[in-house]
Amino acid sequence: MDLFLSTFENRIDKKGRLSVPAPFRAVLERRRDPLYLFKSLTEPCLEGCGPERIGQIVDAIDSMDSLSSEVATLQTMLSSAQEMKVDGEGRIMLSADFIDFAELDDMALFAGIGRSFQIWLPVRYRERETNARSRAKSDGLPSLRLGGGSRRPPDDEDGRR
Amino acid sequence: MDLFLSTFENRIDKKGRLSVPAPFRAVLERRRDPLYLFKSLTEPCLEGCGPERIGQIVDAIDSMDSLSSEVATLQTMLSSAQEMKVDGEGRIMLSADFIDFAELDDMALFAGIGRSFQIWLPVRYRERETNARSRAKSDGLPSLRLGGGSRRPPDDEDGRR
DNA sequence: TAGGAACCCATTGACGTCCATTATTTCCCA
DNA sequence: TGGGAAATAATGGACGTCAATGGGTTCCTA
Numbered sequence: 402m403d404l405f406l407s408t409f410e411n412r413i414d415k416k417g418r419l420s421v422p423a424p425f426r427a428v429l430e431r432r433r434d435p436l437y438l439f440k441s442l443t444e445p446c447l448e449g450c451g452p453e454r455i456g457q458i459v460d461a462i463d464s465m466d467s468l469s470s471e472v473a474t475l476q477t478m479l480s481s482a483q484e485m486k487v488d489g490e491g492r493i494m495l496s497a498d499f500i501d502f503a504e505l506d507d508m509a510l511f512a513g514i515g516r517s518f519q520i521w522l523p524v525r526y527r528e529r530e531t532n533a534r535s536r537a538k539s540d541g542l543p544s545l546r547l548g549g550g551s552r553r554p555p556d557d558e559d560g561r562r
Numbered sequence: 563m564d565l566f567l568s569t570f571e572n573r574i575d576k577k578g579r580l581s582v583p584a585p586f587r588a589v590l591e592r593r594r595d596p597l598y599l600f601k602s603l604t605e606p607c608l609e610g611c612g613p614e615r616i617g618q619i620v621d622a623i624d625s626m627d628s629l630s631s632e633v634a635t636l637q638t639m640l641s642s643a644q645e646m647k648v649d650g651e652g653r654i655m656l657s658a659d660f661i662d663f664a665e666l667d668d669m670a671l672f673a674g675i676g677r678s679f680q681i682w683l684p685v686r687y688r689e690r691e692t693n694a695r696s697r698a699k700s701d702g703l704p705s706l707r708l709g710g711g712s713r714r715p716p717d718d719e720d721g722r723r
Numbered sequence: 724t725a726g727g728a729a730c731c732c733a734t735t736g737a738c739g740t741c742c743a744t745t746a747t748t749t750c751c752c753a
Numbered sequence: 754t755g756g757g758a759a760a761t762a763a764t765g766g767a768c769g770t771c772a773a774t775g776g777g778t779t780c781c782t783a
Contacts (some may be wrong), residue, residue, distance in 0.1 A: 420763055442698040456563060459676035468604055470697060471704035477694040480673040483568045488739065581773055650730065
């Protein structure tokens with residue numbers, strides 16, 4: 402079972418190119434999967450995954466009431482999703498939209514979270530990590546729902562413009 | 563599985579021509595499918611798809627009570643549908659009716675949503691996107707149990723009501 | 724015959740590909 | 754066990770290709 406684990410920090414060059422960490426690339430290549438990135442719906446970061454997750458979203462949309470707001474939300478995920486072309490050196494090119502959204506500048510932090518990974522502005526990620534840990538101490542541990550979607554109370558700063 | 567993903571913003575030139583994004587064209591050409599556009603029932607945008615989707619709508623109508631008002635509504639999708647001719651450079655010409663309906667001026671935004679895509683006035687699309695995101699933050703994500711079973715009730719075949 | 728649409732060609736700018744360089748780690752052997 | 758060599762990874766730059774766009778010309782039709 403190959404998973405995306407650990408964190409890596411890589412540089413974004415002037416052209417917007419970013420090396421995907423070799424261990425993450427290995428996971429995708431072993432499965433011969435292309436890499437998809439999309440903008441997180443809830444946090445200022447990018448999400449990376451393989452095609453199966455994209456397929457799940459598409460199927461979910463087709464099976465739902467097409468007039469519901471939930472469908473509109475899922476469509477937003479798909480519309481922001483890009484199949485990333487990885488160059489010979491294992492790099493991807495981040496669109497201006499992606500860079501703006503995650504507020505990246507010259508460094509990007511890859512955080513492996515199992516079946517997918519996230520890309521963060523390093524400072525923001527660490528900030529979020531310490532917050533999460535201190536919240537765990539004060540509020541107690543969250544229930545560990547493996548395979549379930551995380552539903553978080555609307556507590557933290559709004560990334561709205 | 564080739565899908566319509568990501569968003570592209572293209573210019574409508576003085577002659578009314580609009581380039582279909584190369585990735586979208588590739589999906590259609592791979593299947594040797596013509597491109598159909600029709601007016602969205604729910605939003606001020608155009609919907610684009612291949613013939614199989616049109617067929618699904620026709621079948622859905624055939625299986626419904628032909629006197630119901632829903633059928634009349636669905637029929638307007640079909641009557642607004644046009645098979646688009648794509649020129650040698652991959653461009654289409656939008657009818658005045660389409661342009662009026664989506665309130666387009668000189669730019670058009672293509673938003674891929676899996677098996678189909680939409681064409682929007684860019685500003686309006688972004689507005690809709692931020693709405694979807696703030697809704698996701700406050701209401702939580704639509705249930706998408708990735709890696710787990712989907713929550714969809716087993717008897718609600720088509721998500722319509 | 725005029726207007727618009729289909730076709731053809733030119734331009735340009737972005738991006739994908741290829742190659743060079745540097746840094747870091749691993750491994751082998753002295 | 755330490756040093757050096759080789760492999761892997763990350764980074765930077767150069768260049769060719771293709772998509773997007775614009776303009777011109779021909780053809781059809783109203």
